Amino acid sequence: MLQLPVSSLVSLRFCSFKLTRKPGRPCDEEGTVLPYGAPPPPPSSGSQNDWTPYQDRVAFELAELLYKKEQMSAGNIDALLQLWSASLLAHGDSPPFRNHNDLYDTIDDTVVGSVSWSCFSLAYDGPRPSGATPSWMSDKHTIYYRDPRALAVNMLGNPGFKSEIMFGPTRQFGHDGRRILRDFMGGDWAWKQADLIAELPDAQDSSFIPIVLGSDKTTVSVATGQNEYYPVYLSIGNVCNSVRRAHRDAVTLVAFLACPKSNKKHANSADFRKFRRQLFHSSLSRILRSLRSEMTEPVIVRCGDGHFRKIFFGLGPYIADYPEQALVASVVQGWCPICTAPNKDLDGEDANRRPRSITDYMVREFELGALWEDYGIVGDVVPFTNDFPRADIHELVAPDILHQLIKGIFKDHLVTWVEKYLTRTFGDAKAAEVVTEIDRRIAVVPPFSKLRHFHEGRGFKQWTGDDSKALMKASRLEYRPGLCTD
Structure with missing residues (x-):
């Protein structure tokens, strides 16, 4: 290969x-x-007579009848099996199940x-x-x-x-x-x-x-x-x-x-x-x-x-x-799980990737406090990937498209940033008026194939991934001068 x-x-x-x-x-x-x-x-064709974990077809159909179709109580199951056992004593035989516990255990073993x-x-x-x-x-x-x-x-x-x-x-x-x-x-x-x-x-x-x-x-x-x-x-x-x-x-x-x-x-x-x-x-x-x-x-x-x-x-x-990435990579919240760049200096000259070999070396040589404060490493927790060959968690971490790209960039960053910008620039009253006008324009977008209609704009509390993707399409409005002017 x-x-x-x-x-x-x-x-x-x-x-x-x-x-x-x-x-x-x-x-x-x-x-x-x-x-x-x-x-x-x-x-390879499996045997048509394999009813594992049941003894045979009769046992399987009996379990289906008592448990699924009739939903018979445990007491009645025991009474039925006792009568069945008594009828078979003369023949030296026994029913498919001893009691209701045996029946339930067999059902639990069913794959x-x-x-x-x-x-x-x-x-x-x-x-x-x-x-x-x-x-x-x-x-x-x-x-x-x-x-x-x-x-x-x-x-x-x-x-x-x-x-x-x-x-x-x-x-x-x-x-x-x-x-x-x-x-x-x-x-x-x-x-x-x-x-x-x-x-x-x-x-x-x-x-x-x-x-x-x-x-x-x-x-x-x-x-x-x-x-x-x-x-x-x-x-x-x-x-x-x-x-x-x-x-x-x-x-x-x-x-x-x-x-x-x-x-x-x-x-x-x-x-x-x-x-x-x-x-x-x-x-x-x-x-x-x-x-x-x-x-x-x-x-x-x-x-x-x-x-x-x-x-x-x-x-x-x-x-x-991201919170899950920090947990998986054993890094401190606010630090990158892939590189050593601080969150306030992402383009810093000292930023390098976090290979597993370097992280392991630093955990051996540095104190826990220095690892936490200076490098964003949780030094007293061993990542699960260290138990497997060729696995470097800093290389394996992948973004969550829904939370980090669709909802993260659009809703949590772009929409929130615009709202804060309007409030800081025009004040609460004027910002609310502008946001209302944005919602009105989204609501009057004419219907079109594969374009969702938002009757009340974007003013809903819980955003799903589909909501965010549909709103991205509906929000591509032509800029009109005067929207944010006094």
């Missing part, structure tokens, strides 16, 4: 050309590369969908105060997750992706020689990772599968009593962006992280803040550990086109808004 010269694979397509590193060649189940043009092996959910718990194990112990130090924090390796393999094996998935990095150029950046595998990062993997044993004719992660803590208030949820999402970088945007199972939920809570007395304590950070990183490291060994040793999987291929996994971009 990865040792072929760049110039050796050039294909012309519609007056453009694409440089492609030799993608993972199809092989058999033992890893032997197949000749070019060889058809894929026939799919729903492609990958079942599991859980583990983490707890604080550091020093405790001599007096009263805060509740968060004694609580067990449960994390629910699905095996990320199984999810990634299922995406690779999805037949719907077979013509929209890339098994090697590419560089595409237009007819004018300018670079075309369209899909993730067409970027420089994937190309560099392929160079690193090429140095590993058994890397010949293999493919690189980057794992793309994203998270965003949210609060659900409807019928839940303001519960916090911390979902983590997973995708693979090989599928085309059009597939991911079309919601065709190329992005899936991989975990729900724990949300530790404390009373107001301890909520802002240094120990609790450190525990929350480390709980986040330790949870992700535990969730992703099934991928670790296959980042340095290849594994053979079946892909959506029916062929087997030898692949290497790797951690890819982590998509998050």
Whole structure:
């Protein structure tokens, strides 16, 4: 895969050309590369009599009848199974389930969908105060997750992706020689990772599968009593962006992280803040550990086109808004997770990128206070990426398009800046009058195809991503002199 010269694979397509590193060649189940043009092996058909975890078809249909259709109470289930058992004693046989607990346990073992959910718990194990112990130090924090390796393999094996998935990095150029950046595998990062993997044993004719992660803590208030949820999402970088945007199972939920809570007395304590950070990183490291060994040793999987291929996994971009980026990269709020530039001097001469090697060196050599104040590094929390090969969190952090570009730049920056400018320039009364006129002009924009109509302008409280994108289109009004004059 990865040792072929760049110039050796050039294909012309519609007056453009694409440089492609030799993608993972199809092989058999033992890893032997197949000749070019060889058809894929026939799919393996599962047994039609496999009703696992149920004994047989009768047990499955009985469980469906009692639990789903009739929704029978536990007491009645026990009574029914006891009568059934009594009728079978003469024949030395027994019913499909012993009691309602056996029925419920079997239902819980049923795999729903492609990958079942599991859980583990983490707890604080550091020093405790001599007096009263805060509740968060004694609580067990449960994390629910699905095996990320199984999810990634299922995406690779999805037949719907077979013509929209890339098994090697590419560089595409237009007819004018300018670079075309369209899909993730067409970027420089994937190309560099392929160079690193090429140095590993058994890397010949293999493919690189980057794992793309994203998270965003949210609060659900409807019928839940303001519960916090911390979902983590997973995708693979090989599928085309059009597939991911079309919601065709190329992005899936991989975990729900724990949300530790404390009373107001301890909520802002240094120990609790450190525990929350480390709980986040330790949870992700535990969730992703099934991928670790296959980042340095290849594994053979079946892909959506029916062929087997030898692949290497790797951690890819982590998509998050800024507060989440600071947490993921273990940097202080207000500092950049990618470079060392202070927020008040972004173009400073001393600003450099934050490679993992330099950060690790500084953590070893500097005091925690100096790291925090002078370099914006949270030195007592280890990023989860340090547990995986070729993973540098400062390279993997990716912007959240919704929060940082669409809502961040347009609503939180541009709209807010305009409102503050009007207030500072004309005063509250005149600024309100100007904003009202802006809303009126937005409201009278004539209807047009794919243009949303805002009947009351932009004066709504909760902006969604669709609201922001639609308002960007409606706000492209021709400047009219006199709008902001006395």
